[in-house]
Structures are given as structure tokens and as C-alpha cells.
Amino acid sequence: MSGAAERAPERLVVGEVEERWTEAWAQAGIGAADPSRPGPAYTIAIPPPNVTGVLHMGHALNNTIQDLLIRTRRMAGDETMWICGTDHAGIATQAVVEKDLAKAGVRRADLGRQEFLNRVWDWREEYGGRIIGQLRRLGCTLDYGRERFTMDDGYAAAVMRVFVDLHAKGYIYRDHYMVNWDPGLGSAISDLEVEDREVTDEMVSIAYPLSDGSGEIVVATVRPETMLGDTAVAVNPGDERYAHLIGRTCTLPLVGREIPVVGDEHVQPEFGTGALKVTPAHSPDDFEIARRHGLPAVGVIGEDGRMTAEAGDRYAGLTPDECSARVVDDLSAQGLVRERREYSHTVPFSHRSGARVEPLISLQWFCDMTALAAPAIEAVRQGTVRFTPSKWGEVYLRWMEEIRPWCVSRQLWWGHQLPVWYRGDEIHVGLEAPEGEGWTRDEDVLDTWFSSALWPFATLGWPEQTPELERFYPTAVLSTARDIIFLWVARMVMMGIEYMGEVPFRDVYIHSVVQAPDGRRMSKSLGTGVDPVELIEANGADAVRFGLLMMSSTQDVRFSQDRIDQGRQLVTKLWNATRLVADRDGRVGHDAPPAPATVADRWIFSRIARTVAEADELREGFQLSALADGVYHLVFDDFCDWYLELLKAGEASAEVAGHALEQLLALAHPLIPFITEECWARMPGAEGLMASHPPPAAPGPVDEAAEAEIDAVREVVTGLRTYRHKRNLPPRAALVMDPPPAPAVAALDPVEPAPPHRGGRRSSRRQAEGA
RNA sequence: GGGCGGUUAGCUCAGCGGUUAGAGCACCUGCCUUACACGCAGGGGGCCGGCAGUUCAAAUCUGCCACCGCCCACCA
Numbered sequence: 035m036s037g038a039a040e041r042a043p044e045r046l047v048v049g050e051v052e053e054r055w056t057e058a059w060a061q062a063g064i065g066a067a068d069p070s071r072p073g074p075a076y077t078i079a080i081p082p083p084n085v086t087g088v089l090h091m092g093h094a095l096n097n098t099i100q101d102l103l104i105r106t107r108r109m110a111g112d113e114t115m116w117i118c119g120t121d122h123a124g125i126a127t128q129a130v131v132e133k134d135l136a137k138a139g140v141r142r143a144d145l146g147r148q149e150f151l152n153r154v155w156d157w158r159e160e161y162g163g164r165i166i167g168q169l170r171r172l173g174c175t176l177d178y179g180r181e182r183f184t185m186d187d188g189y190a191a192a193v194m195r196v197f198v199d200l201h202a203k204g205y206i207y208r209d210h211y212m213v214n215w216d217p218g219l220g221s222a223i224s225d226l227e228v229e230d231r232e233v234t235d236e237m238v239s240i241a242y243p244l245s246d247g248s249g250e251i252v253v254a255t256v257r258p259e260t261m262l263g264d265t266a267v268a269v270n271p272g273d274e275r276y277a278h279l280i281g282r283t284c285t286l287p288l289v290g291r292e293i294p295v296v297g298d299e300h301v302q303p304e305f306g307t308g309a310l311k312v313t314p315a316h317s318p319d320d321f322e323i324a325r326r327h328g329l330p331a332v333g334v335i336g337e338d339g340r341m342t343a344e345a346g347d348r349y350a351g352l353t354p355d356e357c358s359a360r361v362v363d364d365l366s367a368q369g370l371v372r373e374r375r376e377y378s379h380t381v382p383f384s385h386r387s388g389a390r391v392e393p394l395i396s397l398q399w400f401c402d403m404t405a406l407a408a409p410a411i412e413a414v415r416q417g418t419v420r421f422t423p424s425k426w427g428e429v430y431l432r433w434m435e436e437i438r439p440w441c442v443s444r445q446l447w448w449g450h451q452l453p454v455w456y457r458g459d460e461i462h463v464g465l466e467a468p469e470g471e472g473w474t475r476d477e478d479v480l481d482t483w484f485s486s487a488l489w490p491f492a493t494l495g496w497p498e499q500t501p502e503l504e505r506f507y508p509t510a511v512l513s514t515a516r517d518i519i520f521l522w523v524a525r526m527v528m529m530g531i532e533y534m535g536e537v538p539f540r541d542v543y544i545h546s547v548v549q550a551p552d553g554r555r556m557s558k559s560l561g562t563g564v565d566p567v568e569l570i571e572a573n574g575a576d577a578v579r580f581g582l583l584m585m586s587s588t589q590d591v592r593f594s595q596d597r598i599d600q601g602r603q604l605v606t607k608l609w610n611a612t613r614l615v616a617d618r619d620g621r622v623g624h625d626a627p628p629a630p631a632t633v634a635d636r637w638i639f640s641r642i643a644r645t646v647a648e649a650d651e652l653r654e655g656f657q658l659s660a661l662a663d664g665v666y667h668l669v670f671d672d673f674c675d676w677y678l679e680l681l682k683a684g685e686a687s688a689e690v691a692g693h694a695l696e697q698l699l700a701l702a703h704p705l706i707p708f709i710t711e712e713c714w715a716r717m718p719g720a721e722g723l724m725a726s727h728p729p730p731a732a733p734g735p736v737d738e739a740a741e742a743e744i745d746a747v748r749e750v751v752t753g754l755r756t757y758r759h760k761r762n763l764p765p766r767a768a769l770v771m772d773p774p775p776a777p778a779v780a781a782l783d784p785v786e787p788a789p790p791h792r793g794g795r796r797s798s799r800r801q802a803e804g805a
Numbered sequence: 806g807g808g809c810g811g812u813u814a815g816c817u818c819a820g821c822g823g824u825u826a827g828a829g830c831a832c833c834u835g836c837c838u839u840a841c842a843c844g845c846a847g848g849g850g851g852c853c854g855g856c857a858g859u860u861c862a863a864a865u866c867u868g869c870c871a872c873c874g875c876c877c878a879c880c881a
Contacts, residue, residue, distance in 0.1 A: 253881080301881085425809070429876075551816095612840080755846060
């Protein structure tokens with residue numbers, strides 16, 4: 035209270051503070067949504083982290099952003115719902131458990147499907163969802179009581195229903211089609227799970243003798259082993275060198291198969307030899323050519339990534355690389371290799387396993403996306419869904435306009451097993467197995483993203499018409515990283531429109547990717563990762579939140595410890611300012627803003643009003659680093675450096691100081707919830723939690739006159755300080771010859787020529803050169 | 806092959822048509838001033854990647870160039 039002299043040093047123990055308030059918020063049900071409460075609703079669905087996941091920098095930033103938004107609206111009185119949950123993450127989770135089992139020398143095949151799945155569920159029970167606890171440490175006020183999982187019963191029911199429905203509508207179908215086969219994973223993967231890498235291969239030119247012995251046609255390839263599966267040679271019909279050969283046949287070396295020469299516009303005469311070997315089973319290009327010409331496909335590489343029996347006894351069982359070498363040797367022995375040279379090109383690799391993707395024909399389930407995409411395109415075109423930054427909307431549209439069928443089946447065990455049953459040639463798609471004996475269920479599971487696509491409504495209970503669904507759909511904002519715009523965001527828009535008749539969110543905010551300090555990707559394998567949990571332990575959650583917000587931008591940013599330090603300084607500063615104001619008998623909890631007693635009082639109110647208005651605007655535009663910066667400078671420059679000094683000099687009133695601090699805390703709370711809660715609790719007159727405090731009501735309109743006056747004071751005082759500093763005079767030495775600095779405010783009233791007003795932010799410290 | 810973005814103080818980044826270009830950190834100087842030395846005060850430092858153009862006015866708009874990065878794409 036009083037007695038500054040004997041006040042015990044109050045240490046701020048951040049970890050203890052965080053623990054205490056995390057608990058208090060939970061007790062008060064701060065994150066718990068109440069669908070029955072009237073008023074506006076505000077919903078955010080968290081991008082569900084993987085069950086296997088631990089908090090990384092992307093999560094830390096993204097969830098800080100979401101918590102900032104949700105706390106702001108909660109304080110404003112909206113009924114807020116921040117949907118909490120995790121994703122089963124099929125491939126990632128299965129891989130983790132398999133790796134775990136491998137330590138004990140167990141493979142998943144040893145266990146069998148059901149037992150393996152039991153192990154995964156056990157694993158999930160024991161280790162899954164750690165990340166949820168880490169989100170609490172970050173201060174996130176999710177609705178933890180309604181935590182969902184993409185494989186819990188209700189959610190799984192929604193997934194099954196959607197699959198069956200899309201099949202009934204004719205969008206989902208089964209087909210033999212060229213897929214990206216991941217030999218490392220033993221599964222098909224979608225186009226989006228493939229990444230291209232630059233690879234140097236050897237391009238080999240091979241002579242295929244014409245069947246009538248009249249010569250040969252030379253083809254070029256970087257995959258000689260696939261020639262075993264060739265079923266044609268294609269040339270451009272306009273290519274004079276070869277046009278006359280169209281319709282004739284040649285003999286496939288090593289195999290002896292007679293294959294036709296076909297004409298196809300796709301073939302580029304300038305490339306290679308101008309003649310293309312056609313391997314429909316192992317090249318997407320060739321697959322299309324074969325479809326156009328009705329050519330058969332011969333699969334010579336199997337799903338195990340090895341040569342099949344179709345490749346012939348001499349090659350079956352080899353890896354493609356081994357086979358390639360042997361084929362080239364054999365062709366050389368027959369004198370059919372015309373040229374060998376290095377060739378650099380891009381080759382698909384699996385994002386999941388890192389294996390080189392093997393394009394092959396496989397029987398899979400696909401979803402045609404064109405009909406689903408149409409309204410989702412319109413939604414973004416018309417601005418029903420808005421991307422920030424807007425360029426991502428363009429990116430979304432470009433992809434959506436050329437959307438291709440989605441391969442939704444995966445040859446995994448962990449996931450939503452397809453609701454498909456077979457008996458002989460019969461196929462049944464439905465929620466239940468059909469009547470009768472002999473039906474077996476499809477072994478495959480759905481792509482993880484199929485279930486993720488339903489997240490904004492399946493989490494709220496769909497297909498049941500729950501109060502939550504009624505009240506909290508659609509959500510307001512989706513905040514995420516750009517790498518899942520296609521994988522997830524686009525699909526949610528499509529599914530939301532299809533099943534809810536309404537877009538799942540109005541705003542999509544694409545936040546920065548935080549890179550390692552040296553500009554490389556943050557990754558565990560590179561050793562470039564920075565662990566946010568360690569950061570929280572070392573700096574406090576508020577500092578980490580603030581620092582990340584300061585770093586965030588419209589582009590990728592490098593991690594900067596300096597920004598975290600800045601956050602820590604802000605936390606400390608607020609704490610000390612609170613102590614000062616409390617010691618000066620400043621009180622909070624006024625029914626109405628206290629009347630300003632001095633120009634300094636009017637000024638701080640004006641500065642707060644200005645910053646609050648700016649903050650609202652910046653938040654609307656997701657300019658979060660500018661928002662954080664504004665709060666920082668309001669606290670440091672205006673409130674602490676000037677206003678509190680004026681208060682100490684008797685130029686401001688304690689009542690106003692208390693109220694101003696309250697506004698400051700309310701403004702800063704969504705960014706740095708822990709310290710603001712702690713400061714609030716310290717203030718005389720405080721009731722309730724800052725987390726449920728009304729937002730910073732601007733304590734009055736901007737007061738231009740007061741701002742001009744204080745600006746003038748600041749200039750004079752700064753000028754005096756500079757003068758003294760340059761004269762090497764001690765800062766506190768009274769300047770007998772100078773105007774007295776202390777009563778500056780009083781002396782300057784009225785201010786004569788108002789100095790040029792600088793519209794606001796803060797006053798520069800580098801003026802008054804010649805004072 | 807298309808598309809997008811970046812290049813601003815030693816470092817990490819704001820600013821994106823209008824008075825002398827900003828922040829944090831780092832640096833220099835002076836202060837243990839009774840909220841805070843995790844602090845206070847004062848200060849130095851940038852021809853805003855290059856070239857050309859539009860404009861009364863350009864980091865800010867246009868074009869070209871140079872590096873750097875990302876996304877999309879079925880050229881053997």
C-alpha cells in the first residue's frame with residue numbers, strides 16, 4: 035500500500051504466475067463456451083495438431099494469434115468458442131508407433147491389423163495430445179472441455195456419412211488410375227504429398243529395331259528398366275523423320291514384344307530423339323497417351339517397389355536401380371545402346387517417407403472435385419471468404435480452377451477405414467455391411483485430410499443438429515500457415531458449403547512461417563529448430579507470445595530472440611508500473627472514467643484512446659506486429675517514460691493513473707494475458723479476472739490540444755537534457771542559468787505557438803538539436 | 806516452363822506516393838534519480854539491390870537487370 039521505504043522487494047516469478055492464472059482461468063471456465071447464452075457468437079476452430087505432435091514454433095505463433103483474437107472478442111462480450119482437438123494424422127502416427135514397435139523388434143504385420151490398432155490407441159492414450167497441455171502453458175483459452183479427435187466415435191460417424199454421400203452423388207468412384215506410389219510407405223499418396231527434387235540421372239538412348247527389318251527407331255529414357263513395360267513408341271505426327279513409321283511396329287528388345295508406333299501430339303520433336311517410349315503403367319504422360327490410343331499397360335514395377343514377374347525372370351525381384359543397370363548392360367551386349375549422357379531433371383519424392391515416388395497404375399478410390407470446387411471458387415471470388423494477405427486468395431483460386439481428382443484411399447491401417455464392402459464382383463458402399471454372407475470390408479483407410487476437411491462442423495456435432503452446431507457455425511477466422519491452403523483450407527471450404535450450405539469461415543489469415551535465425555527451415559533433422567516450450571520456460575509465455583507477434587508479418591520471418599527479449603521487458607515494465615501506480619494510491623474499477631485533473635491526465639487519456647482505436651483497426655487487418663508495437667510504445671514511451679514521471683512530479687492525478695493503467699492492461703491482455711492478469715490482481719479496487727474484463731473503452735476522444743501541449747513539454751525537456759548532456763553537466767544538476775525543468779508543465783500553460791503537430795504515434799526523440 | 810515474394814541502419818524487420826525514412830537488438834556517452842540497472846537519459850549510424858521511366862513529389866508506381874527464396878506444372 036504505502037510505506038515505500040520498507041516495502042519488501044517484490045519479485046516477479048513468471049513461472050509461478052503462469053501456473054496460477056492458468057488454473058484460475060480453468061476454474062472460472064474462461065474458455066468454456068455456452069451455446070445457450072444469448073448475444074453474438076465468435077468461433078475459431080483450431081487447426082488440429084497431430085496427436086503425435088509437440089508444440090513447435092508454428093503452433094506457438096498460430097495459437098498466440100488465435101488466442102489474441104478470441105480473448106479480444108470474449109472481453110468484448112461475445113460468446114466465444116475456440117474449438118479444441120487433435121488430428122489422428124494417419125501416416126505420421128502410424129509411423130511413430132511402428133518405430134516404437136521396431137525398438138522391440140516387432141513389425142506391424144506381426145501383430146495383425148486389429149492388434150496394431152489397439153497399440154496405436156494405447157499409444158495415443160499414453161503420449162498423444164501432449165500438445166494440448168503445451169497450449170495451456172502458452173495461455174491459450176481453448177474450450178478444453180469439448181476436446182475432439184478426428185477418430186472419436188461421433189467424428190468418425192460424420193466421416194463415414196460424408197464418404198457414403200459423396201459416393202451416392204457420384205463424386206467418389208473407384209478406378210484404375212495412375213497414382214503416386216510411395217514405396218517407402220507402401221501406399222498411394224496424393225499429388226499434394228509429392229515434392230519435386232532436382233536429380234541427375236543418366237539418359238540412355240536405345241534402338242528399337244523395326245519389325246520388318248528396315249531399320250530402327252531410337253528412343254531416349256532416364257528409366258531404362260521401364261522399357262520392359264513398353265507397349266508402344268510414340269512420335270509427333272508432324273515430325274517428318276518419323277511420320278512414315280506411324281502404324282508400323284517395332285520389336286521391343288530383351289522382351290521381344292511387337293509394339294506399334296503411334297502418332298501423338300504430346301511428343302516433342304526437339305526433345306531427346308523425338309521418339310518416346312510409351313510405358314503406360316509407370317509414367318503419367320504415357321498413361322494418358324495409352325488412354326488416347328487404347329494401348330495396354332504392362333506393370334513391371336510392383337507396389338513393393340521391385341520388378342514384377344511381368345518384367346521377366348531375368349529381372350523380376352530386382353530393385354528398379356538394379357534392374358536399370360542390368361537392362362543397360364544387356365542392351366549394350368546386343369549393341370542397342372546408342373548414347374549415354376548425364377541428364378538433370380526434377381523427380382517426384384514422397385513428402386511422407388522421402389522415397390522416390392513410383393508412378394504406377396493402381397486401383398484406388400478417387401473423389402472428383404469439380405462440382406464441389408465451383409461454389410468454393412465463387413465464395414472466394416465474391417469475398418464471402420477473404421484471405422489475408424489477399425495474394426493467397428489468388429493462389430487458392432488458381433489451384434481450385436484446375437482442381438484434379440483426389441485420391442482418397444491410403445494403404446494404411448491407422449485411419450478411417452473405407453465404408454466399402456466387396457463380395458466377388460459386387461461392391462457395396464454404405465454405413466453398414468450389407469446383409470448376407472461373404473462380404474469383406476475394404477482394407478484401406480481415408481486420406482487424413484478427408485476427415486480434416488470436415489473439422490469446422492464435425493467438431494460441433496454434425497450430422498447431429500446440436501446446440502453447438504446451431505450456435506457456433508460458421509466460424510469467424512481460420513488462422514493457419516500457407517502450406518496447407520490446398521491440403522486443408524480449400525477442402526474445408528468445399529465441404530462446409532456442401533454439407534452446411536455455408537462457408538466454414540469468413541476470414542482466412544495466413545500467418546508467417548518462422549524460420550531459423552539463419553534463414554533456414556526450422557527442422558529437427560537439420561538441428562535448426564527452436565523449441566517454444568523451452569522458450570516459455572526461459573522467458574515466460576507472455577514474452578514468447580509478444581515476441582512472436584512482433585515477428586509476424588506478411589512474409590516469412592527469421593526467429594529473433596531479440597523480439598522475445600522485448601516482450602520480457604514489456605512484462606517487467608508493466609509489472610513495475612503497476613507497483614508504482616498502486617503505491618501512489620491509484621485505484622481501478624471506477625464506474626466512470628475519473629475526470630482528468632491536469633493536462634497530463636488529458637494527454638494520457640488521449641494517447642490511450644488513439645492507440646485503442648488504432649489497435650482495433652490493426653487487428654481487423656491482421657497487422658499484428660504493428661498492434662504489438664503500438665502497445666509496447668504506449669506502455670514504454672507514453673505511460674512510463676512521461677506520464678508516470680509527471681505523476682511523480684505531481685503533474686498527474688492518481689485516480690487517472692489508476693484508470694489509465696486499467697485501460698492499458700485491458701488493451702494488452704489479449705497479447706500478454708498472464709502479466710496483465712497478475713497486475714490487475716495487484717491493483718486496489720480490482721474485481722474479477724482481467725480475462726473477463728470489458729475491453730479498453732477509450733476513456734475519451736483524442737484530445738489534440740493536450741497532445742500538442744505535452745509534445746511541447748517533451749520537446750523542451752528533451753532539449754534541456756540534450757543541452758546538459760552536451761555540456762557534460764550532471765542530469766540532476768540544477769541549471770541556475772536555465773529555465774527550471776521541473777515545473778515545465780505549469781510554466782508552459784498556455785503554450786504559445788503550438789509546435790507542428792506530428793499526427794501521433796510517438797514523438798521523436800531526436801529533435802531539438804540546437805536547444 | 807508458369808506464378809508469387811524478397812533485396813531499407815552492423816543484425817532481424819516495419820514503412821509501400823507527400824514534410825528531415827522508423828522499431829527492437831547491437832554500438833557510443835552519462836546516470837545505482839525512493840516503480841523498474843531485465844532500468845533511465847542523451848547520441849552515432851541508411852545515396853531504401855542496380856539501371857531507366859511516370860510524377861510537382863518515389864523505399865513507396867512502371868519496365869528491365871542482378872542475386873535470394875517459395876509455390877504450381879505429366880516433357881521422356
